[in-house]
Amino acid sequence: RMHALLNGFFELALAEVHRFEGTINQFLGDGFMALFGAPLAHEDDARRAVGAAVAIRRALRDRRSYGPGPGAELAVRIGLNTGVVVVGSIGDNLRMDYTAVGDTTNVAARLQQAAAPGEIVIAEATARLVRSDVRLAPAGALSVKGKSDPVIAYKVLGLAPRRSAFEHAAERAFGRFVGRDEELRRLGKLLTDAHAGAGRLVRVVGEAGAGKSRLLYELRRTLGATDMTTLEARCRAYGATIPYLPILDLVRGQCGIEEIDPPETIAAKVRSTLTGLGIDADDRTPFLLHLLGVKASGAALEDLAVEVVRERTVDTLGRMLLEGSRRRPLLVVIEDLHWIDDASEAHLGTLAARLEASPVLMVATHRPDWQPRWPNPASAEEIVLPPLGEADSLTLVQAVVARTSLPDELARVILDRASGNPLFLEELARAVAEQGDLAATRSMPDTLRALLSARMDRLPAAPKRLLQTTAVLGREFPRRLLETVWEGPGSVTAHLAELARLDFLHELSAGGDPAYAFNHALTQEVAYESLLTPQRHALHETAAQVLESSDAGRGAREWERLAYHWTRTARADKAVEALSRVAARAMATYANAEAVAALREAETHAARLTTDREPVTLRLVLERSQALLLLGQPQESLDDLRSRADLVERVGDASLTAQYHFRLASAHGVLGDSARAIEHADRALGEARRAGDGATEGKAEYILARESFWSGDLRRSVDHGRRAVVLLDRASERWWLATAHWSRALSYLVLGQFDDALDSATWAGTIADKLRDSRLASQAAWIRGWIHATRGDWATGIEAGRRALELAPDEMSRAVAEGFLGTCFIEKGDTAAALPLLEQATATLGRLRLRQLEGFFTVLQGLAHALRGDPERAAALAARGLEIVRGINFGPAIIEAHLVESLVARARHDLAAASRALGEALALAERIGARFLAAQMRLGLAEVAQAAGDREAVVRHLGPAHADLRALGAPVWAARAVTLARAAGLAL
Ligand SMILES: Nc1ncnc2c1ncn2[C@@H]1O[C@H](COP(=O)(O)OP(=O)(O)OP(=O)(O)O)[C@@H](O)[C@H]1O
Ligand SMILES: [Mg+2]
Missing domain, CATH: 3.40.50.300 (P-loop containing nucleotide triphosphate hydrolases)
Known part of the structure; x- marks a missing residue:
């Protein structure tokens, strides 16, 4: 077993050593010695040695399977040194079997022994060579047998991140x-x-x-x-x-x-x-x-x-x-x-x-x-940062003009003009060093920008043009790109060297292709602004083309960079395409404000199109309305869409028209205007069918399901919901599909079809989990909780409600989850737990203008107060809630409000009023098809009749109530009916 383990390790380690072009020269039982730079020396032997060490360590960590068992893993100790080694081939020359001996290898061995398991310890000599590529930590000084001076050691923490602009700057x-x-x-x-x-x-x-x-x-x-x-x-x-x-x-x-x-x-x-x-x-x-x-x-x-x-x-x-x-x-x-x-x-x-x-x-x-x-x-x-003081300014200027000694008077002029700005000081000093006399200095521009621009003007034509060209490419640019774009005379390399000498640019040595950067952002800004528009267009176009062809080979396109260039050319089509891609990417990362901005910009370019101008513009408008909705700006979205009615008409494309009306419907719905939402969703539906656009048809059906629910048309809601589910499933619009299931669950619940409701809720939850969308998952959880609680199983309801609250990712979801958790507590009869939840939910939803639920939870607060015996507050809350939900015709909430009224009336011993309120609620419940609520109201009417001693009315209400409650699968409620029947001495 040990043998297999070691073999596995050697195999892996050898592969890494070879990958970094090292040679293994000696195996030492459970270890080995490797040489980098022998027999052939490279410039970067030290770096490759450290690279191999880090790779071996990482590979071992990754392959736990080599570990002897769980809890213990195989770890290497690595020591590295740099120096001269004596290499002898022992035995057969052809096998290149080296033995390296001497001081250098002794030290390396000593470092290896000093390393803890998993550590790589290197000598200072190596550290000096790899410092910029590796992250190091000091590891103290080690004494080595036969050496008088201790060896300073470092631990290798890992490879350094890519070189930063700081490190680049250091090269300048x-x-x-x-x-x-x-x-x-x-x-x-x-x-x-x-x-x-x-x-x-x-x-x-x-x-x-x-x-x-x-x-x-x-x-x-x-x-x-x-x-x-x-x-x-x-x-x-x-x-x-x-x-x-x-x-x-x-x-x-x-x-x-x-x-x-x-x-x-x-x-x-x-x-x-x-x-x-x-x-x-x-x-x-x-x-x-x-x-x-x-x-x-x-x-x-x-x-x-x-x-x-x-x-x-x-x-x-x-x-x-x-x-x-x-x-x-x-x-x-x-x-x-x-x-x-x-x-x-x-x-x-x-x-x-x-x-x-x-x-x-x-x-x-x-x-x-x-x-x-x-x-x-x-x-x-x-x-x-305050301006530099006189003395510091003078030191800075003197350092720039080091070769010439600066007359006091000249120094005075520079200091006055630059007023302590270091860059200005440097630039003025440079200009003076180039021109040298006082008169010229006096006539120098007195702003930093103007000064930079004047200095550029003094450049010979070709390097100046090259500087302007580079300004189009960006603050940093690879030389290869510049060479491809450059059409002027002379050698790019020579011009770049000249510009570097004059402190406009400096070379970056990032490894790989040589690249350059402007010394200062302001230099780039000024060079860019000095270009004439047609020159600028042409340069941007060339740059874009070069980028496009180089992207093509690499797969992923850098749309942002392309957009930057194309928008500065005459090619409107390219600008629109690139900006649309930028917007799509932005929306995918929820950078909706950027998406809106990019789409707006795209529209200004679309206006320059000669073909397809209008359909392209319309598509941009539709995209933008979605981004605005996601940004929480439904009114802006709506206004924006409305102002485009003519455009939609002129384009006359059925699918685009369908999408247009769907977007209008969405915005109206979010703003609480169900009637208009339904109107536009109907239009969207018709057009989508005509165009054979199933996805839009499905989304329109969903809007119709949702809005029919809010306006109390439950049967219609269920029908639309069913169609939405089929269409959205077929179109693989999974987010919308989950939402459609959720809205079906709502309708089924109010209709009293509990099993169907649970089914839909489960679907919504399953998809939400797959999408890992916590907002959807929270919705699915609270609807499940509400169903269980309504049915009488408040324990399961509370559990699901708690889960919903846990999952809720944002303020709105949290408020809705709180409200429904409160509702579950009411079913339990725990009004003390219910009230704070409902109050909080109502306040938040009011602020967020979700009127339907604000009204509903206000009414339920009233219900809680009625149950805990405070009819005054109950009455006030029910009235306030009723005012809100009546305005938007939200049936279930109106029914609950009447229920509260009846409880208040009973508390005031006004049985006739209680009965009237319940009668009104019953009528409404029957009208909208809310069978469970209707049965509950009947049960209430029977209770009131019993209190009033009206036996005939008890019989009339209790029979059907009991039958319905049983049939709908609400045993807790059916049992309540049975209890009442017993008290009244009736057989059911
Ligand atoms: N304290 C200083 N001593 C010497 N030189 C300085 C000092 N501060 C700045 N400089 C020099 O002045 C020039 C401009 O400085 P720097 O690039 O840091 O400006 P900045 O504030 O970053 O400007 P920007 O807002 O344009 O980025 C550089 O060449 C820098 O080396
Ligand atoms: Mg800066």
Whole structure:
């Protein structure tokens, strides 16, 4: 067994060593020695050695099956050193059987012995070579036999996340850093607090060029490689309509995903990151892949409701950061909030609030013309960057013009003009260094933008044009893309070198293709603005085409980036297509505000279309109305749709017309106007049938079922519900299908068909579970609870009601679940438990304008007060509730209100009034076909008659009541009828 175990281990370890181009030179019982760089040396031998070590460790963790049994697993101890080794081949040359001897291998062996199981310990010599690729922690100094100096050792924690902009920035030659002692001190203090678990969000505020990014760079430099993990996200200019851009940065950073990774690699990285953090990767990977725009194989997120996707994604991110910070404190840097999109902003607010009590420091930068909308006090901490003082300004200027000594007078002019803005100081100093005399300096532009633009104008034609071209491509861009797009004279490489020398750009060495970035955002903005419109169009078009053809090979399209380019060209069709895709993706991540914005923008481009302008526009309008509904803006949705009646007419397409009326019906329904909702749903139905559009037909049937229910036409509701279920099932519209089942359950319940109602509720619940949609699941649970309680089984009812409350994901669901749980408690007779629930539900639903249920729960509050013997309050509440539900004609609630009236009348010993109220309720129940309610009212009438000593009336009501209650399957209620019969001395 041990033998098999070891063999398994060797097999796996060898594969990794070979994958990283190492050679195994010696087996040592339960271990081995591997060499990297012998016989052939590569530049990155150390990096590959560490890579192999990490891979072996991970592979062992992943393959628990090699462990000798549960609870114990096989762990390796790895030591690594770098240096000269003496390699001898012992025996047969051809077998390349090396023995490496000497100091270097001795130290490696010593490090291996010092490592704890599962640890990789490396010597300082190796650490120096891999520092930028690996996360390290100091492991102390080890004494080695035969060596006088101790060996400084490091533990390998893992591979470093991809290189951040900070690290890129370090490659650019920065001038000397001046001032900002106070700011660094404050940030240092916040870091210490974060280490101690008091994390927070701090904003660094300053105008363009004030030195926000530089300050954070300096802060990071003070951190050792090992103190904290840093994650970095940036918002981009022109990026505000791309949802989740900075959030994506955070995910990519935490998972170590590179721009160039193919989808399989991304999926593998996400999975192993989640597993490493102890988060269920099977469950959560699909959400992150969805966010990253990678199509996950197997997982069907399309089935999930958008709310769920959003909720799970946010939750996953929060957990990743929390778990990550528990392993090592986190510094999260978010640059340039003034360009953030709405979805990310909301997201960050939530995340920040959630991370407050953990070792996470979030530092965000922005310019002063932007303010956060987060309500939480954690975002109140603010560090405002003041202008640099005279002395610091002078030092900075002198550092730039280092070669020439600057006459006082010139320095004076620069300092006055730049007024302490570091970028302005640098740029002016550079201009002076280039031009050199006082007169030229005096005539220099007096704003930073104008200055940058003047400096660009002084460039030779070709590099200037290249700079403008790069500005179209973005703040960062791969050289290959630039080469494809570039049509001007000369070599791209030479121009880039010149622009780098003049401090406009710098090269990024991210590994793989060379890429460049603007030194400063403002430089890019100014270069972009200097282009003439036709030039800009042409450049964007070329860029879009290049991107499209390179995307084609990779599968997933970057619609956001394409939209950015296409919308800036003359190709309206392409712009519309890309924006529609952006909107669809945004809706799928519940970024509905972005979806609305993208669709609005798409419409302005659609107006430029020469063919199909109107149908394309109509489709955009329909999509947008859905996004507006999901955003909670039904009135806007309605207004928007109504203003398009002419367009629908002119397009004259049956399916589109059907969808149009369905959307109108939805909006009216949500706004509580059942009559109009029914009118439009009928139209939608007709048109959908004509077009053979089953999905829309099914949705229209659902609306008709729902609205018929609210307006008291239960039989019609059941019919529509049945058709909706068939059509939606056939069209695989599962979310709508669950909703249709739910609405059928409601109707069956009021009709007194309890078994059918439970059946439908079960269907709704099953689909909800499959879709993992907690809102639907909560609905299914409360309807089940209500059915059981109504029937008399309040214990099961309360249980289901509690479940509904637990599942409820949002305010509205919670309020509805509370109301129905309260209803179950009334059935139990526990009014003390019922009342607070009902009160809370009523208040919330009133605020959310869900009139039907607000009225219903008000009436039920009255019922509770009547039952606990407070007829005055009962009467008042019933009256208030009745006023609400009468207006909208909600039958079941009106019946309950009459019931309360009768109880109040009995408490006042007015039996005639009690009987009248019940009579009214009975008539209404019979009219709408509510058999169970009718039977209950009859039972009530019999009780009143018994109290009044009217034996003939008792006989008249009690017989049918008892028969119905039994037939409908409500034994508890039938028993009550039997008790009454006994008291009255009647045989049933
Ligand atoms: N304290 C400082 N000492 C020396 N140089 C500085 C200092 N602060 C900023 N700089 C330099 O000034 C330039 C602009 O700084 P930085 O890019 O940090 O500005 P920013 O506030 O981030 O601007 P933006 O809002 O446009 O992003 C950089 O070249 C930076 O190196
Ligand atoms: Mg900056």
